Amino acid sequence: MYIDNHRFLRTDVKGFDSWQDLIADSGVDAIYIATPTALKEEIAVVAAQSKKHVLVDKPFVTLESLQKITVACRENQVLFMDATHFVHHPRIATIKETMEESIGKIQAIRSAFYFPVSDRNNIRLNQELEPTGALGDLGWYNMRATVEFLAPNINLSQTSAKVERDAKTGAIVRACGMLAFDDDSTSTWDAGYTSGAVTMDLVLIGTKGIITLDDFVLDWVNSSVFKNPDLKAGFYLKNGLDTRADFKFIEVKSEQSSQVKMVENFADLVFNGVANSATNYCQVSEKTQALLDELYRCV
Amino acid sequence: MYIDNHRFLRTDVKGFDSWQDLIADSGVDAIYIATPTALKEEIAVVAAQSKKHVLVDKPFVTLESLQKITVACRENQVLFMDATHFVHHPRIATIKETMEESIGKIQAIRSAFYFPVSDRNNIRLNQELEPTGALGDLGWYNMRATVEFLAPNINLSQTSAKVERDAKTGAIVRACGMLAFDDDSTSTWDAGYTSGAVTMDLVLIGTKGIITLDDFVLDWVNSSVFKNPDLKAGFYLKNGLDTRADFKFIEVKSEQSSQVKMVENFADLVFNGVANSATNYCQVSEKTQALLDELYRCV
Incomplete structure (x- = not known):
């Protein structure tokens, strides 16, 4: 089993055998998605739809793919932050x-x-x-x-x-x-x-x-x-x-x-119940990916 | 008279009232042309044709303009160097x-x-x-x-x-x-x-x-x-x-x-009688101006 091979040294931390199980767990409030880029969208969208806040590693496949995540986060009123430390x-x-x-x-x-x-x-x-x-x-x-x-x-x-x-x-x-x-x-x-x-x-x-x-x-x-x-x-x-x-x-x-500060800032926003719309993390992430998309079109 | 108003403190240095007079003087071996860009070509070409070595400030109006100078220098076997210190x-x-x-x-x-x-x-x-x-x-x-x-x-x-x-x-x-x-x-x-x-x-x-x-x-x-x-x-x-x-x-x-080194290097080449073709100063200058011309075409 995946989790038996990758269990943290901290045995008080709960492990899961699949991302679907992790997202389904009612004890989980937020998820850090640090998978390869091509696999981010599906996990992040399902997580948002399951009312989990998401911290998602950058970059994204395209702006279109990122917006599927940010739209899902806005619709489900969960926090989106990209992991730019x-x-x-x-x-x-x-x-x-x-x-x-x-x-x-x-x-x-x-x-x-x-x-x-x-x-x-x-x-x-x-x-x-x-x-x-x-x-x-x-x-x-x-x-x-x-x-x-x-x-x-x-x-x-x-x-x-x-x-x-x-x-x-x-x-x-x-x-x-x-x-x-x-x-x-x-x-x-x-x-x-x-x-x-x-x-x-x-x-x-x-x-x-x-x-x-x-x-x-x-x-x-x-x-x-x-x-x-x-x-x-x-x-x-x-x-x-x-x-x-x-x-x-x-x-x-x-x-x-800055990595620890990022997680702290993310957690603060989650714990303080700041609505996703109150942060500009969707916007800066979309603007950044939009520039990358334009550059990728040139090459 | 121009020269009376601009005479060097060193009164042992000969002054001229025009660049034509300067170039015509048989005691002059080499000329440093530091005029505005638009006025470089004419002076440098006449200087080269008068067998004077030329140190010419950069940039040039175009590669075509620069090449009128470098061709004149090659034809008259005088040294060309641009003043990139x-x-x-x-x-x-x-x-x-x-x-x-x-x-x-x-x-x-x-x-x-x-x-x-x-x-x-x-x-x-x-x-x-x-x-x-x-x-x-x-x-x-x-x-x-x-x-x-x-x-x-x-x-x-x-x-x-x-x-x-x-x-x-x-x-x-x-x-x-x-x-x-x-x-x-x-x-x-x-x-x-x-x-x-x-x-x-x-x-x-x-x-x-x-x-x-x-x-x-x-x-x-x-x-x-x-x-x-x-x-x-x-x-x-x-x-x-x-x-x-x-x-x-x-x-x-x-x-x-590096400014003094430049003049020393120029003078060494002149005094040691190194033919202009033996130096690559024409070539690097032409390559540099060619890049500038391409950039200017983009704007």
């Missing part, structure tokens, strides 16, 4: 609250998320389960940053993308491109599994200054991959002709990792 | 010599060059004199980095660009875009006058690692704008899951600024 680090709220004053209107976003994956047996290179490969898996973060930091009510006016596919599996292993919006703001981005080093750069170029993060996805200090308590989480602020010696580092401490 | 910093040679070993094949280049210019009377915003605005003036460096670091014999397969024009002058004040080449390598780039801070980021993403520079155009240590002798010139090297604490800084010292 970086936005739950308190520095993101700090940047958003202070950026108009510190860097003015953001004109251009530059982002890069490269994370080395070379094993062709890794699920990320399985086109059936992960149909958009690195474009969806990593590019999600570039697009989510674009949605988070550019103006809220802008429309895409130009899209370009280029992908590299793995010779053996055909999976998208690297992607880059450019988006432009009708307020003249732009987003240039790179994402891929194919480099020999991780890079997680985010640059917000504003009329009054520039904010940069070198660890925007998984902070170096406390995240599922990096644990460097001697480092600081936060962001750099540049103004005028600041050089490397002048860049100001604004520290924003977080007691927990 | 950053490539003369010794760290560029160090990166090129070591990058195959340190970061493998470069798949993607990311570059950003923003330099704040807000005065509408600045020549940079004069469309007649500087027809391609920030795309040519700053984007030149993004494109030159692309030519310098990607494989030499690749062809452009995809181009996209977006520009923002100044409401009053119509000049291009900001640009970004993406280039892809037939070996699957890519270049994403941003350039502009409109931010409140300078940024000069270059990222070379390779199969074995990543090289980054935060001052690729005008190094912080010793350049025409920045003088921070306490800083170090060089580049960062990242491998595997290196964090901010692990990035290796490879220092490459330079006794002179």
Whole structure:
């Protein structure tokens, strides 16, 4: 039985032999769906229809598939949140609250998320389960940053993308491109599994200054991959002709990792009975997936 | 008279009242043409035809215009060099010599060059004199980095660009875009006058690692704008899951600024009688301008 082979060390946690059994259990309030992308929609829709709140890993197969989930969540008044952890680090709220004053209107976003994956047996290179490969898996973060930091009510006016596919599996292993919006703001981005080093750069170029993060996805200090308590989480602020010696580092401490904060925020919303419609998690998720869909159409 | 109003403090330096007089002087071996872009071709062509070596500021109006200069230089066996100073910093040679070993094949280049210019009377915003605005003036460096670091014999397969024009002058004040080449390598780039801070980021993403520079155009240590002798010139090297604490800084010292090195290298080639055909300065300049022309066609 699946559960006997995968039981948690904590034997006080109830296990199930199928996702259907899990969803049917009246003691379950919320479900974290971290299955391969191609398998998310069915589980999430059934979960929502069974009045379970859902935290669903990103990306989604298409916006259409995501909307089947978000519609089911809205109709059943359960919470939808996609599992994009970086936005739950308190520095993101700090940047958003202070950026108009510190860097003015953001004109251009530059982002890069490269994370080395070379094993062709890794699920990320399985086109059936992960149909958009690195474009969806990593590019999600570039697009989510674009949605988070550019103006809220802008429309895409130009899209370009280029992908590299793995010779053996055909999976998208690297992607880059450019988006432009009708307020003249732009987003240039790179994402891929194919480099020999991780890079997680985010640059917000504003009329009054520039904010940069070198660890925007998984902070170096406390995240599922990096644990460097001697480092600081936060962001750099540049103004005028600041050089490397002048860049100001604004520290924003977080007691927990952004992953833990994400689950806490999700649980708070569930426990406090905040109606799904009161959160914008459906909207930011749909906007992010819509950008990915447009990019995928270009390749 | 022009010369009386603009005479150098060094009175032992001969002055001229026109560029024609300067070129006609038999004591002049070489000319640095730093006029507005629209006025470069005529002066440079006449100079070359008069057997003067030419160091010509970038960018050029078009590749066609540049080629009138380079053809005249080849025909008259005089040296052509464009005044792109950053490539003369010794760290560029160090990166090129070591990058195959340190970061493998470069798949993607990311570059950003923003330099704040807000005065509408600045020549940079004069469309007649500087027809391609920030795309040519700053984007030149993004494109030159692309030519310098990607494989030499690749062809452009995809181009996209977006520009923002100044409401009053119509000049291009900001640009970004993406280039892809037939070996699957890519270049994403941003350039502009409109931010409140300078940024000069270059990222070379390779199969074995990543090289980054935060001052690729005008190094912080010793350049025409920045003088921070306490800083170090060089580049960062990242491998595997290196964090901010692990990035290796490879220092490459330079006794002179890259501007002085450029003039020294130019003078060495002139004095050592190296035929123009023996240098690749025509070729890299033409390749760079060809990329700019393709981008300008998109906007």
